[in-house]
Amino acid sequence: MKRFIDTLRNIYKIEELRQRILYTLGIILIYRLGSHIVLPGVDPSQLANLQRQTASGLLGLLDMFSGGAFSNASIFALGIMPYISASIVIQLLGMAIPYFQKLQREGESGRRKINQITRYLTVVITGFQAPAYIGNMIAQLPPEAVTPFSPAITSPTTFFWVSSVIMLISGTLFVMWLGERITDKGIGNGISLIIMIGIIARLPFALLSEFLARMEQQGGGLVMFVIEIAVLIIVILLCILLVQGTRRIPVQYAKRIVGNKQYGGVRQYIPLKVNAAGVMPIIFAQALMFLPLTLAGFAESETMTGFLATFSNMNGLWYNVVFATMIILFTYFYTAITINPNQMAEDMKKNGGFIPGVKPGKKTAEFMDTIMSRITLPGSLFLAFVAIMPALVSLMGVSGQFAQFYGGTSLLIMVGVVLDTLQQIESHLLMRHYDGLTKSGRIKGRSSFSVTG
Secondary structure: OHHHHHHHHHHHHOHHHHHHHHHHHHHHHHHHHHOOOEOOOEOHHHOHHHHHHOOOHHHHHHHHHOOOOOOOOEOOOOOOHHHHHHHHHHHHHHHHOHHHHHHHOOOHHHHHHHHHHHHHHHHHHHHHHHHHHHHHHHHHOOHHHHOOOOOOEOOOOHHHHHHHHHHHHHHHHHHHHHHHHHHHHOOOOHHHHHHHHHHHHHHHHHHHHHHHHHHHOOOOHHHHHHHHHHHHHHHHHHHHHHHHOEEEEEEEEOOEEEOOEEEOOOEEEEEEEOOOOOOHHHHHHHHHHOHHHHHHOOOOHHHOOOHHHHOOOOOOHHHHHHHHHHHHHHHHHHHHHHOOHHHHHHHHHHOOEEOOOOOOOHHHHHHHHHHHHHHHHHHHHHHHHHHOHHHHHHHOOOOHHHHHHHOHHHHHHHHHHHHHHHHHHHHHHHHOOOOOOOOOOOOOOOOOOOOOO
C-alpha cells in the first residue's frame, strides 16, 4: 500500500505525466457523456425492447464495445467499430496491393495518407451500418412508435433517416477523433482505451445483475456466484500469461576487432512471443462474424433464417466452431506477416550472430520458422478457447450479459490495454529516476493491438 501511495505521489510530481493523465480522463468523460445523448426524435423511455435485444448475443457484444451507447440509441451508437473494421481492411490491403505497400514504406508521410484513407473508408462502412441500425431500432420500438407524431419517434420520414445516418457517421468520426487526441496528448493508445472503457462501463451492471439473479435462486446461488468470480479471475490470469508469455532464443555474437576496439563475444536472447499476433486474430474473426448481423439488419426478423440465423447466434455450435477456426488461422496468418524469420536470420548474419548449433543463413531461418510454428499452435488454440468462453459459460447458467466478460475479445483487450498503459506510465517514472510500478521495474505490455495506421 505504501508503495502504491508513493507511486501516486511520484506521478503527481511529473507535470507532463500528470497533465497527460488528466487530459485522458477528460476525453474519456466526454466520450461517456456522449454515450447517453439519444438520437433526436427518439424517446429514451421507449427503448426497452432494444435494450432487451442487446442483453446478450452479438448485439450484446456490440453494445459492450460501445459502452451501452448501442442500446441507448445514442449518437455514439456505432462506436469505434467501423473505424476498426476500416483499419483491418487497410492492413489487409497493405499485404496485397502494391500502392499500400509503397505507402507503408514512405514513413510519416505514408502513414498520414493511410490514416486519411482509413477515415474515408470509415465513413463508407458507417454509411452502410447506420441504416441497418436505424431499421433495427425502429423495428424494436412499440407499434405506435413508428407512426408520425408518436411520442417515441417524431416521424420516421426520409428526413429522420437521413439526419440519423449523418449523426451516427459524425458520432463515429468524433469518437475516432477523441481516440487520436488521447494518443497524441494523453497516455496510452486512444482507440484501444476507448474500447476498454466501453467494456469496463458495462461490467458493474452485468456483475450486479448476475449477483441478484443468483441470490434469487434457492440453494447454492451465492456459492455459484463465488465460483463464477473465481473462474473469471483464473481466466484473467491466463490471459495475462498469454500476453506476456515468451520463448527466448539464445544468439551468440562472434568476437570481431575493428581498429583498436573489440565487438561481439556476448550472448543475447531473442524473445519470441507465444501470442505474437496479440488480439488481432480475434478482432479479424469477430469483424467477419459481424457481417451476417449487418446483413440481417436490412431484413425483417421473420426472414432471417438459414445462414443468417445460424451465424447470428453466438452461443450456437456452428458459430463457435467457425469462429474458433478463423481465430486459429488468423493467428498463424498475422504471426507470419508480423515476424519474418528470413529477415531475422539475415540481420543476425550481418551482425556476426548465430544460434548455437544452427548454421547461419537459411538453416537459421528454417529453425526460427519451426520454433514460431510450435509456439504459435498452443497460443492460437488457447486464444480460440478464450474467445468461445462466453458460449461455454452460458451453458453453465451464466447470464448472457455477464458471460461476455469471459470472452477473449473483451478480456484480452482489457488486459493488453491496461498493461500497455501501465508500461507507458512506468517509462515516464523511470526516465525521471523514480521507482517503477513494480519492484522489477519492468511491465511487459503488448503493442500488437493497435488500429492506428
